[in-house]
Amino acid sequence: MVVGKVIIYGGRGALGSNVVNYFKLHNYWVGAIDLAEVDQADKTIIVSKDADWSTQAATVMTGLEEAIGEEKVDAIINVAGGWAGGNAAHKDFLKNCELMWSQSVWSSTITAQAAAKYLKEGGFVTLPGAEPALRGTPGMIGYGIAKAAIHQLTKSLAEENSGLPSGATAIAILPITLDTPMNRKWMAGADFSTWTSLDFIAALFLKWTKGNDRPKTGSLVKMITKDNKTELIME
């Protein structure tokens, strides 16, 4: 029996596919949004990476209308994004800024738009922040500005008259490093015990979707992992 409905933006990524599987295991209907089909999801809305911001938004909104019609969802979980380094003198500086913006901020504003229309009263929406972007990030400027924009968007969505349904909770998660296969491959010498586990985050999202122990709306939830244990610190 289906206990609820959620949308996972970025459902094909390392964290996203983990979250999709976890919600399926717990009997949710799962709609995914990504650049290609997410097999485990009940429905995937596919956006083209070559489409611009407005076109991606239109694709998502039309796809949601077809998938859920007049109904509402319990949560919209955005875990889309990527990473690129580079300071202001880097030859690919602007290209990296564009990439980070389109991967993280486009999906987050589209999530906000979707939440305004399709989230239940008292529903849950989460956006992909990053702990380092609370300060300057000179070695990864494009990444930092995109994540800072998401942090501020989260705070806007949490306030009165943001357009979200009443009683909704909007938060951003701010991990430092996620324990993904790609990160293990590219940072093989790192101390993995300080990386945050995907299972841990998936379980948190389920708990918060159910309304248990939710952080205050507008929270930036820092995830500090040590000895494979993650502590949540609300910013």
Next chain:
Amino acid sequence: MVVGKVIIYGGRGALGSNVVNYFKLHNYWVGAIDLAEVDQADKTIIVSKDADWSTQAATVMTGLEEAIGEEKVDAIINVAGGWAGGNAAHKDFLKNCELMWSQSVWSSTITAQAAAKYLKEGGFVTLPGAEPALRGTPGMIGYGIAKAAIHQLTKSLAEENSGLPSGATAIAILPITLDTPMNRKWMAGADFSTWTSLDFIAALFLKWTKGNDRPKTGSLVKMITKDNKTELIME
């Protein structure tokens, strides 16, 4: 006699043209960047508003190379930007996010790139922040995320290895409302004595360009105006 060289990004706007005139009056060579010719400037680099981020950047970098060649400038002052309101449920939400992004953040990242190449050691660069974006801005979400990105960019540029020349100062100014003709027209009933004067900001920029009383690099300089007097508060 020319005492120095500065670049004003957004030199045609209300604040920008005031700043251009002020630096000309004080015997600076002034290069302007805007969507159309800035008559008072020594040289204007014209970017097309229909061009994308990378194309605008390329136009600016080529224009600067032609205008100043192997030389360096004392300051790069970005006062480009605009304003649009709207929450996440607004019909033009995405369009407004795009507009705010392209007006404010494109110009600011291009300013950063230009500063990495053309700013003198110990030079001065300033970006256009906004005081309200230090918190959530539910009624003007696109504006808020763009300005939050600029604040974080300022902090990145202020750190070691940001790509800026050594000893450079990067700050953002965070006014609440500027005393411009357009604002007087559209908010005719407001108390103008709480708005920040353009002359005041132009004089500050000159002082900071000369290296006098500069805020610490990375400062977000809040401008709080009361009874026509502006207090600076460093965030």
